[in-house]
Amino acid sequence: MASANGQTFAAGQRWLSETELEQGLGILTQVEGRMVTVLFPATGEVRQYASQQAPLARYRLLPDDRGQHAEGWWFRVTEVTEQGDVVSYDGLREDNETQVKVPEAQLAAQVATQHPLTRILAGKTDRLDMYRLRRQAQQHLQAWQQNSVAGLLGARAQLLPHQLYIAHTVADRYQPRVLLADEVGLGKTIEAGMILQRRLLTGRSQRVVIMVPDSLCHQWLVELKRRFALAFSLFDQERCEALQDELENVFEAEQLVVIPQSLVAQPTWQAQLAAAQFDLFIVDEAHRIAPHTTDFAHLQQLCEAIPAVLLLTATPEQAGLEAHFARLQLLDPDRFHDFAQFQQEQQEYQQLTPLAEVLARVGAEKLLDRLLDHYGTGRLMFRNSRAHVGGFPERQAISYELDGVQLSHEEDFAEKSSWLHGLLQQHKHEKMVLICRSALTVQELSDFLRVEHGIHAAVFHEGMSLLERDRAAEFFASPEDGCPILLCSEIGSEGRNFQFAHHLVLFDLPAHPDLLEQRIGRLDRIGQQHKVMIHVPFSLDSRDDYLYQWYDAMDAFASPNAVGAMLYDEFAEQLQPYLTGESHDELAFSELLQATAERAAQLRQQISAGRDKLQELNAYRPAQANAVLAAVEASEGSAELESFMQEFWARFGVDYDELNEHSGWVRPTEHMRVSLPGLPDEGLTVTFSRRYALEHEQVEFLSWDHPQVQHALELLTRDSFGSTCVALMQNRALPAGAWFVELNFSTQLTAAPAMVAHEFYPQQNVRVLLDSQGRDLTTRVPAKALDQQLQFVDKKQARKLLQQLRQNLQQHIQAAWAPAEQQQQALLAAADDRLTTEMGRARQRLHELKQRNPAVRQSEIDALDERQQQLTQALKQPLLQLDSVRVMVNLPA
Structure with missing residues (x-):
């Protein structure tokens, strides 16, 4: 046995190397004269030290600490005993709750080297500014x-009350199963993305599959990344085949998956999808899958296998009430089992519409809410109309009859190209989007404008990579040095919205009304500040001439065309000979136009008569919607996020250069401490302004929801950065050498992620401040008051101070657990009260709803009870851990 610097050495003790912390936990094997020998089992290394200057720190666990036995199992320390300078730990084994006694020699060699206590013992400290961060x-x-509203902050989208209301309402439900059926242009994709993002960030969902029509796969991937910073993986036939030899179920390779609709037609992939334990299923364009088909049967199987389902469709009743009923059956087959009963209910609910409209008009919100709660599909279906929401622009089509009749392709292209140049000259200071059918036409137009007229156009087509498209969009969008026109192919324009422009050139016309509406929808969206001007050139008796007249007859240019697909099904065969040049019978064509116009009016009348105004009132309740909007705006109104991230970048070796008032450029440096996901080597332009992000799509929009911000919070709350610190005080009112230790404990609940425990009991900090005598000064000296007196200490001086205080510090740290636990108990009691109150209110609300509305599932009420039970239990077993330690020594100048 030997001693030095207050340290007593004895065989069997465990020590850390201050200079080689990575060696793990050493065991003192021999004490001979003034030399000690330490074996480090983790590496097999043996070190000999002079006992007087040994760079060693005694390792001791404290009550409530978590230790690991050399055999690999973990235990929680309940009592520490010492015999002959060697320690033993009594505790509870974690895997079977049995009582164990573990001599320190039997501790695992691998030790939590990043634990604050371990770092303090080994003299490892961070700068004062890192501790504060x-x-x-x-x-x-x-x-x-x-x-x-966590999870609703990060969408790169205009804050629209109806979208926020739906997202907030649906996202928080237990296993929501709903039909999102807003009219075209109202943002169903945004709503689905908001629901998705909130559920992922709060822990309500972990594994998500999104099924979309094959042609929209790319659009969804782009929208998810661009608008929500969510990285999904496309699992098409090729990807699945590549993985099938590696995995029993290919869909277990990723958590977030997009699949083309055609994939589920294959039995192998269908079976694996159903077995992959996804917890959220999103289906876009659900109306495209007709009932009584094989595809619908596949969809039904997936809806049965996956607990939460969002079906998206802009035309829920277009294929008839029976098809609409079939989709509702996908969501809740128990509730919707009798079509005749459903029809009867729908008629009864329609009789409530006049009363609901009166209540809405006079502002009787509570009475209106009670009335809407009775409504049958109100909890399963959300449908807003443009007329109900408002805020959309007018549309005006201008046709241009060019010279010539029945021109060849080359002649037609030359005429239209010359006309386009004239149009650009006429609108010199305004931006235009041109859409045509093929990438070849796009390239030919680009060459014509550049070579013939020196006009550089942005180009957008399916042959370009995502990066190339991003650069083209940036070139077009830039108000300072951007180009006047963006040339898009049909497919290349999918997934992009350009409502900052209001001139749309239809260089040719698509053959289907839905494609025409999709083109116009690139500009005609909420947020468009001007009338959308639609420019259509054509030569006499050409394909585009006939198409223009047919679309004009159905009023497809003037307003969103909900009846276009039905008209196409009825009249496409009669129209076809005119498009191919086989017929020019003007009388027959006039009759076709007349029939189209009459049928369009008839279909619109049917839709208007059947339009469910009660449903609209239920899908957008202004009072609740505005409350959500106000909460989001309040979260964005502070400069705290920008200040925090700039400090984070500075501390972690990332350069930030301000580009203008609203944006900056971040890039990694050679001094970067850790790898930061989503930060490319060439850097990234970022903004904290939603408005600026909407005007500049190439700029990354950072919010508290963004992965980079979440990663920064995770690094600083779960890793060791800033967990230990030594600082100097220069307080003449205190004696020189007086010292204090500030300990921060983290307290949180251990519960399944789906229980979302943090909404009632977030991960929070418990602070304890002790002076050198061990007196508790927590309530008397706030952290801010201390901060103002503290100065930086270099690492060498910090290590010396810690060596002198090491033994006392361990005793203080052990003593701090009792006051920390007292503070924790107060937090737990407050959380339990809140849990009881809020859950009781929610349960009463659901019970009342269920009595009036059969669309409330018993499983929702059961899930509420289960959540309260689990959280109540979790509150009885909180996790209290030492998070960070700051030692402050007074040395007046």
């Missing part, structure tokens, strides 16, 4: 976890 991150994380 860690504390900020803890406060920000707690605020975000308790924010009622």
Whole structure:
């Protein structure tokens, strides 16, 4: 046995190397004279030290600490005993709850080298500013976890009350199963993305599959990444075949998956999808899958296998009430089992419409809410109309009859190209989007404008990579040095919206009304500030001439065309000879136009008569919607996020250069501490302004929901950065050498992610401040008051101070657990009260709803009870851990 610097050495003790912490936990094997020998089992290394200057730190666990036995199992320390300078730990084994006694010699060699106590013992410290940044991150994380709109902050989208209302309402439900059926242009994709993002970020969902028509796969991938910073993987036939030899179920390779609709037609992939334990299923264009088909049967199987389902369709009743009923059956087959009964209910609910409209008009919100709660599909279906929401622009088509009749392709292209140049000259200071059918035409037009007239156009087609498209969009969007026109092919324009422009050139016309509406929809969206001007050139008796007249007859240019697909099904065969040049019978064509116009009016009348105004009132309740909107705006109104991220980048070796008032450029440097996901080597332009992000699609929009921000919070609250710190005080009112230790404990609940425990009890900080005598000064000296007196200490001086205080510090740290637990108990009691109150209110609400509305599933009420039960149990077993330690020594100048 030997001693030095207050340290007593004895065989069997466990020590850490201050200079080689990565060696793990050493065991002292021999004490001979003034030399000690330490074996480090983790590496097999043996070190000998002079006992007087040994760079060693005694390793001891404290009550409530978690230790690991050399055999690999874990235990929680309940008592520490010492015999002959060697320690033993009494505790509870975690895997079977049995009592164990573990001599320190039997501890695992691998030790949590990043634990604050381990780092303090080994003299490892961080700068004062890193400690402060860690504390900020803890406060920000707690605020975000308790924010009622967490997960709704990060969408690169205009804040629209109806979208926020639907997203907030649906996302928080237990296993929501709903039909999102807003009219074209109202943003169903945005709503689905918001629901998705909130559920992922709050833990309600972990594994998601999105099924879309094959042609829309790319559009969805782009929208998810661009608007929500969500990286989904496309699982098409090729990807599945590539994985089938590696995995029993190919869909277990990723958590977030997009699949083409055609994939589920194959039995192998269908079976694996159903067995892959996805917890959220999103289906776009659900109306395209007709009932009584094999595809619909496949869809039904997936809806039965996956607990939460979102069906998206802009035309829920277009194929008839029976098809609409079949889709509702996908969501809740128990509720919708009798079509005749459903028809009867729909008629009864329609009789309530006049009363509901009166209540809405006079502002009787509580009475209106009670009335709407009775409504049959109100909880399963959300449908807003443009007329109900408002805020859309007018549309005006201008036709241009060119010279010549029945021109060849080359002649037609020359005429239209010359006309286009004239149009650009006429609107010199306005931006235009041109859409045509093929990438070849796009390229020919680009060459014509550049070679013949020196006009550089942005080009957008399916042959380009995502990066090339992004650059083209940026070139077009830039108000300072952008180009005047964007040339798009049909497929190349999918997934992009250009409502900052209001001139649309239809260089040729698509053969289907839905494609025409899709083209116009690139500009005609909420947020468009001007009348959308639609320019259509054609030569006499050409294909486009006939198409223009037919579309004009159905009023497809003037307003969104909900009846176009039905008209196409009825009249496409009669129209076809005119498009191919086989017929020019003007009388017959006039009759076709007349029949189209009459049928369009008839179909619109049917839709208007059947339009469910009660449904619209239920899908957008202004009071609740505005409350959600206000909460989101309040979260964005603070400069805290920008300040925090700039400090984070500075501390972690990332350069930030301000580009203008609203944006900056971040790029990694050779001094970067850790790899940051989503930050490319060439850097990234970022903004914290939603408005700026909407005007500049190439700029990354950072919010508290963004993966980069979430990663920063995670690094600073779960890793060791800033967890230990030594600082100097220069307070003449205190004696020189007086010291204090500030300990921060993290307290959180251990519960399944789907229980979303942090909404009631977020991960939060418990602070304990002790002076050198061990007196508790927590309530008397706030952290801010201390911060103002502290100065930076270099690592060498910090290590010396810690060596002198090491033994006392361990005793203080052990003593701090009792006051920390007292503070935790107060937090737990408050959370339990809140849980009881809010869950009781929610349960009463659901019970009342269920009595009036059969669309409320018993499983929702059962899930509420289960959540309360699990969270109540979790509150009885909180996790309290030492998070960070700051030692402050007074040395007046």
